[in-house]
Amino acid sequence: MREVQEVDKYPLDTEIGSSLNHNSDATTAKILIVDENPLSRITACDLLALDGYETIELDNSSQLLADIKTQQPDLILLDAMLKQVDSFSLCRQLKENSPTADIPIIFTTLADSREDRIKAIEAGGSDLLIKPLNRSELSIRVKSLINHKRNDVSRQDVLSQTEQVLFSIAKALDSRSAAKGGSVRLTSYAQSFGQYLDLSPESIEDLVFAARLHDIGTIAIPDAVMLKASKLTDAEREIIRQHVLVGEEICQPLLNRSGVLPIIRHHHEKWDGTGYPDGLAGEQIPYLAQIFQVIDIYDALTSDRPHKKAYSSREALQIMQEEADKGWRNPQLIGQFASYLRSQTQ
Secondary structure (H helix, E strand, O other): OEEEOOOOOOOOOOOOOHHHOOOOOHHHOEEEEEOOOHHHHHHHHHHHHOOOOEEEEEOOOOOHHHHHHHHOOOEEEEEOOOOOOOHHHHHHHHHHOOOOOOOOEEEEEOOOOHHHHHHHHHHOOOEEEEOOOOHHHHHHHHHHHHHHHHHHHHHHHHHHHHHHHHHHHHHHHHHHOOOOOHHHHHHHHHHHHHHHOOOOHHHHHHHHHHHHHOOHHHHHOOHHHHOOOOOOOHHHHHHHHOHHHHHHHHOOOOHHHOOHHHHHHHOOOOOOOOOOOOOOOHHHOOHHHHHHHHHHHHHHHOOOEOOEOOOOHHHHHHHHHHHHHOOOOOHHHHHHHHHHHHHHHO
């Protein structure tokens, strides 16, 4: 592996024209060129250096995936015909891996094959360019993809800031709640029970987010109602029921966490349709909401509350099974949760 230094700027080719004047932001962009042919790598490096990009060359090795993760380039130029590694499989691995999923990948090939273009698209590639590389085509495509990636990163930064604000609000509400530390316990249950059920990483992440944000709508509930030790009136119960709708509305800006919203809205539904807010029944209730409901109920039963002392794990499971027998809970999930708890003590 060798790094190609930036070369002196040459006049732009006449076919490109003034529309491709040097991008002042290009010097901050890193392009990784993966190709077994040294001449192909040098050609690509020279063309990209004309626009001021930092270029890094890789040939092919067993450490290719690790090298890419380490380099974290802004874009990858990937030969479609690597001999030791299947280029399309490598692209899929990069797209399935969180640290590299957002890196644009342009395949390069000697043959303009329809089959390769389809493979490139299916693997998650952004484009396929024919060798020898055309200066203007390469320049335009690289600039477009890098700008798009950076705009996406900017949007992710905004979303990340939104998440942190919401987490701060939820943490403050958790401190106010009678069940202090509930979100921490629920996060642990969401992670481990989700793994026990063999859920996808994305589903587990949605459960973890829900564990932290599911009761954020209680911000609209007065302390006199939220912390009341005596029996609630019908009007007070209705106020509390609104927290799932308020919570869903507060979390709407989490566009990249849309799977969390159904959990927040529906984690108080009942298997027989007598829950709230929509009276969903059985499999109408989103599966992740059903799962979250189970761990939320267990945590509530095994924690001290203003109106009760904490039940033991055995007592809590017995109550949950009785509720399943009444038709309130998914009986299969209750059984799986009981098995999960037993597995944690073995």
